[in-house]
Amino acid sequence: MKLIYEKSQSGRRASALPRHESLTPPPELPEELRRSEPPRLPEVPEFELVRHFTELSTRNFGVDTGFYPLGSCTMKYNPRINERLAALPGFARLHPLQEEEGAQGALELMWRLQEILAEVTGLHAVSLQPAAGSQGELTGLLLVRAYFAARGEAEQRRKVVIPDTAHGTNPASVTMAGYELTPVRTDARGNIDVDDLRGKVDEHTAALMLTNPSTLGLFDENIEEIERIFHGAGALMYYDGANLNAVCGISRPGDMGFDIVHINLHKTFSQPHGGGGPGGGPVAVRDILEPFLPVPAVVRREEGGFGLDYGRPQTIGKVRGFTGPFGVFVRSYAFFRMWGPRLREMSEAAVLNANYVLARLKEAYDLPFDRLCMHEFVVSARSLKKQHGCTALDVAKRLMDYGFHPPTIYFPLIVPEALMIEPTETEAKETLDAFCDAMLAIAREAADEPELLQEAPHRRPVKRLDEVRAAKHPVVTYGFGEHPQPDVEPAPASTQAPTGV
Amino acid sequence: MKLIYEKSQSGRRASALPRHESLTPPPELPEELRRSEPPRLPEVPEFELVRHFTELSTRNFGVDTGFYPLGSCTMKYNPRINERLAALPGFARLHPLQEEEGAQGALELMWRLQEILAEVTGLHAVSLQPAAGSQGELTGLLLVRAYFAARGEAEQRRKVVIPDTAHGTNPASVTMAGYELTPVRTDARGNIDVDDLRGKVDEHTAALMLTNPSTLGLFDENIEEIERIFHGAGALMYYDGANLNAVCGISRPGDMGFDIVHINLHKTFSQPHGGGGPGGGPVAVRDILEPFLPVPAVVRREEGGFGLDYGRPQTIGKVRGFTGPFGVFVRSYAFFRMWGPRLREMSEAAVLNANYVLARLKEAYDLPFDRLCMHEFVVSARSLKKQHGCTALDVAKRLMDYGFHPPTIYFPLIVPEALMIEPTETEAKETLDAFCDAMLAIAREAADEPELLQEAPHRRPVKRLDEVRAAKHPVVTYGFGEHPQPDVEPAPASTQAPTGV
Amino acid sequence: MTHPFLALTDSDRDEMLGTIGVATVDELFRDLPEGIRLGRELDLEPALSEQEVFAHVAELAERNADASRELCFLGAGMYDHYVPAVVDAVLQRGELLTAYTPYQPEMSQGVLQAIFEYQTAVCELTGMDVSNASGYDGTSVAADACYVAKHATGRDRIVVTEATNPQVRQVVKTYATGFGLEVVEVAHRGGTTDPGELERAAADAAAVIFQQPNFFGCLEPAPELVAAAAEAGALPVAHVDLLSLGVLEAPGRYGAALALGEGQSAGNFPSFGGPNYGFLAARQEFIRRMPGRIVGETVDTAGERGYVLTLQTREQHIRREKATSNITTNQTLLALGGLVYLTWLGPQGLRELGETCLSLAAYAKQRLAERAGVEPVFATQTTFKEFAVRVGRNAREVVAAARERGVHPGYALGRDYEGMDDVLLVAVTERRTPEEIDRLADVLAEVAG
């Protein structure tokens, strides 16, 4: 379909703006600062705008469209009431620099959310500021730095331990925080290899970063031992909360011994993912780390009411503007209030759904670790590839023809031809069965008609897209007059990179 | 796709409701009044609900989807701001029986809308009460009755004159109002046949009902003469405002001599048509008819402020609850305010668009009356049918494959194989050209590959549907256990009834 | 500047005029006689930008005491029930919102299937066989029923109980003049209708219309009223509240010929009186006399299931002066709101909602008596979510005084009924809390006589 720029006609417009002919025209701007050439924004009437984006939306697939088992992303239903609440003028039009007295409702909501997150993570203090999990990770590692700096161990402790199953953001955050990476292996049951670990944790270790359950969807059975190792060595433990959906109300990171947690509000606590964001990545910490949290802190005042406290002399500073993505807080807060203590049922259903799908897919796909899973699991298309030349990518593309969004693929890296499947709690058994039937049918197709997979998808607005070409000759903006016309010589597409995390 | 009832599973639900365990349970209801069997409403979780209706929407075509030239229905763009305004709590949650002091904003809006409608129609008084054009017609005819009753001419004047081009609601309204129909012919230029008319208007005539421009999209050139005939005979003139989009700011029904007008707010003044409604059908009248208007009247009070006046001793009564579809008024009022005196440009653009399409289609389709048109026009597929056996219906169905909503067909009745096309003002030339290209291509297809038309549509969620079967064996509700399974023996569909008005 | 609602550029205009073969836009209007042209600019205020119209209209909205600003116990036909967010989310889908009547079924399966599902829901709730796609509101569908009854029975009298919503009665009377029907009312006896009295009045009547629960909130002896009407050969027409039908018997079960009513309480905001929808359902025998759109199931040329508008030979565009009604544009979008809402509720939710209304209303009766000494007018009658109380002085004054205290205590029945100037009709929906009811009681304690 056409780009909005290709629909543009000079002289058209969607906007009318207030004009104040009465006012004296503004002072001329200095020549060298004045815009020399108008930007070529689209010129369309309002209804063309609406039609264009309406049509675009029909070429997109969301949770509202159907099943979206994208592993590690927790694509659950997003209650519509949350949208209504976040849009209330009292929130949407509230300026972040409003005086405290003029923002009591917003401050109270944030304070209540902090309290809830502390209870759910089993930790003491919460900062809502980070904009997403990744920023939560960086914030957490900067907290680790500040903590050891305050103890005079900054120079000594330069290493952060990360298992080979970790999400890419973990190592990336380690580097951004100025730390060195110490990788640790995964054992035959899918837990951290504790022997390997013992040899790598010492007085130079600053922290462990762990996702538990791991990206394999497996809960680390040795977590207590691991806790002893790290705390024994005077190091801290960081919990990547991306998989919190598995354990809410059942086991809390604080109970597992973690000192710092980031929570992906947009995963476990239901935010519409918006095609890539927004999210929220609050961090919860043990009391020893509270002094270092970002400013301002949202506090309840002795004298009553709520406020913003900048008085944290040891703070790491700010990682984002203001106090965080407030609209995200409204949604997650409402979500929490509609669950209350029943939140445990949410995690139980998520784990039940995942195990059910796993049980049904075992027969046709390789299972790297034969255990019960938590809220998600990883299977492999390794045999399909060996026997029929159909890769995880082919399976993913073929799933599209059955009307499902593919799972995450080629992640975690330690599992070849990985398919990482997370159904979430909000799916009906009928949907899970339909998905399983499709996966099993696809496995059969791989044997009978492999090209059905290799040439998939067949029923989407576009056929398989050439990602290699896109990276080789990047076209990242519309070229107007000089925009390249696609040459029709088809090119085969293929990629083995992690897709979906 | 499945019906929502076919997705239902006992035990599921989308709603949680407040419960008050503290309260004493309500008194038992008398046995004979108590529900004996629960209604079989769907049982689905909230996300199934959202997915179901989201999917349904993708099987529907609206103005937001594309070009919708449904003649006589004025399918123009509906500004999104209007939805935001109608949803404001101050309107949406306002109870219609609120005291006047508690509804000043709403009353002022209605009063202002009345003033605008009076200016646009060139008449004196307005009642916003009727829910749609048809109800406006009935209201208007009851006003005629009341007017002549007050003059003692009730028994004498029993006839209402209607041209053969009239919309079906006109004769239907005449019967519902207890009047007799006097049909009048259309002449060779598409105007009312004035000679035929003269012979039919006399002291027994109560009124004329006329759409001007007519459903042929032609403005009656003899309107002044017609006015003399009716008023000369002491009869009244009723203006069916469905085609007001052609003449706003150019010529007003009041200026043409009409005494009563209904306005289809959902046509000319932009309401989302909602798959069939809601609408609004205010009536505007000359001063002599004001005493008979429905109650309550929205008035401006001497002492300031606005109010509801029930003091109309001669009123015909009420035709609908309260003061009319208020949310509709909010939208049309906002629409008016965004146009202001420029409203004339709206009608000019509507007429320009229609004439442009007409000019381009002339060559390929029969033109019953070779004149410039107003905001819409009627062509005929008569030759296509004679030469290639392709009917207006076939053309309509084939248009679907080109991504356009078909025009109104088989109406007005005096034009065989009629295609009634109304582009409205809110369409870009590119869209009109694409539509014309499609119409011309279809005309060629009729010659080369008639079955392309006869078997159309080919690219919709369903193929051509069997309307005859539906009427012969009506299945108008889901039968649950006993619901008929569609037999796969295909059946040819066909209809020649007016479609689109 | 080109208006944001137009696409017409100067070059577009010139090209198009060229193709048409005229020099100016004015020429396009040459068929309009000089004498009838306006010849001046419309006398309207200057065009506003979206931002300005928002500011202006929002300011008007601010000047209304809606149920979010004032504690609301107003009912009397429209109710402050909660409308869940999913309703708007669905109704704002452009493909549904901006479509018109599904004349071309292949373009409109979404709306058609939804109407079919709506018809099913209405029939399930009312116990009827056929429902149309909606009427204008709860008043006009009653008038429609009279037209059905007139043709079905050939009789020309309509009996309506005095305990039926006054606005319904007024609209029926207005239509009746056109239909050539006489309308007679049957008084209530202590808050409900006497079956014997009704039967006598119903002699050679085309239809008998009663409301359940009635306008006073009382439960009529519906089965007996229906029997009485049938006895007299009149069609029994039940005007019901969809939200009561989780706990109250379906009219079809006790023999009503038609069941109809105001749909607002199920899925629409009060919105100062509309838009809302009227539902109209009937027994199978009346299917070909029904007014308005009806969707039926059929198959396409490939044998696949699909939905179409059906039985159109009833309608004005085909039958013209012989049509069962003149209705064209109806209230489909609001009826879809009803469908989404009822789907949201489900059978379980509907029953719980009814029970909650029953207990809250019972609690309110008790509190008003205890705390404010305000007693029910029809003490012996069973009620659903609404009930009438005597407030010991002119009820409109009580309303005014209570509003000054931020509470709208209900509807002053004296506006419609003789001798009820001191009576207040109090509505209690699931949206009210016990605390709010206590507040009402406290306020009435202050302001009631």
Next chain:
Amino acid sequence: MTHPFLALTDSDRDEMLGTIGVATVDELFRDLPEGIRLGRELDLEPALSEQEVFAHVAELAERNADASRELCFLGAGMYDHYVPAVVDAVLQRGELLTAYTPYQPEMSQGVLQAIFEYQTAVCELTGMDVSNASGYDGTSVAADACYVAKHATGRDRIVVTEATNPQVRQVVKTYATGFGLEVVEVAHRGGTTDPGELERAAADAAAVIFQQPNFFGCLEPAPELVAAAAEAGALPVAHVDLLSLGVLEAPGRYGAALALGEGQSAGNFPSFGGPNYGFLAARQEFIRRMPGRIVGETVDTAGERGYVLTLQTREQHIRREKATSNITTNQTLLALGGLVYLTWLGPQGLRELGETCLSLAAYAKQRLAERAGVEPVFATQTTFKEFAVRVGRNAREVVAAARERGVHPGYALGRDYEGMDDVLLVAVTERRTPEEIDRLADVLAEVAG
């Protein structure tokens, strides 16, 4: 009762457990050591129904003095610009709202094409060659730019002007500790930055960050600042306001290496600080150092045009510890809001908006001086939509006093700058009217010292 957010019925559960081969749901958690289990119910308030949560949260919203309740002249980084209804209408489309990052392009052409259109709009406005799909906000993208500059230049000092948004400076410093970068600030001289001074500070710096218009609302001599930075071999980074770029020159035009900023003013509500989006654009040479998602055009196997996430070898999921950033979840939906908004404006609208801000701000300056005797701090400087005035007493007291009169007069600069305790930063958007500005003047006349 089954929770509305679950589909799980008892029979479903039993069947599923059977298939899995365990007896109870608890068994599924057998891998969790006893010692770390919670073993009690979460200590949270009881679950609320939608209606109750709406009532509760709406009540919280009521307790905020937002711009619809209080006349707002607050800016300082977030602005009360008008967000047209089409923005929400588009963002609420479920297919866009509830999708995630378009990892599978064939499922996500809608979002991908929209991001491509967004990237184009940002590049058109800034005069740059490449834009990412969004950063968290206007502060974090500045930190991102430092990471780019560090690797591009191999240098480890960052220069940022004191007249740059204080929050931007704070976030840059926070990230800098992790990046191993030193941050130095260059003081302003009478409201703007001195190029010579900047050039001296920029010696062996990786990047020079300045804001245009700067935090005081003054127009920096941007071309000279850029030249100064380039002179010193540092990357010139311009922090700009998208809405100013209809009237102000594109940073690319005067040689900036990167252009970035806060996107909120273009299409997002202030929403007490977010969610909003940061935009980040750069010259071609930095394309492979950009953080975050970038969408590129390609073809499918049939040669049809399509869009995909590209240059992913920059990113954490492939490059891991060597990635250009750790960002994954970003602000796509808010950036789409930006695209819709900019499309709504168009080039014409953008210019008019800028002009309106310019004239209203000029008018405000004049009125405040005339009516309230409140004078600009930097009288000789040109400003855009915001300006600083001395109010003759502690500005926070002035704010408090003005708020009692229903007007929030602006931001107290003393919160960030020494010696500015009596200075107020006043923002005037197109949403303000001359009448409202007069009201501000009158209120300041009362409350200013």
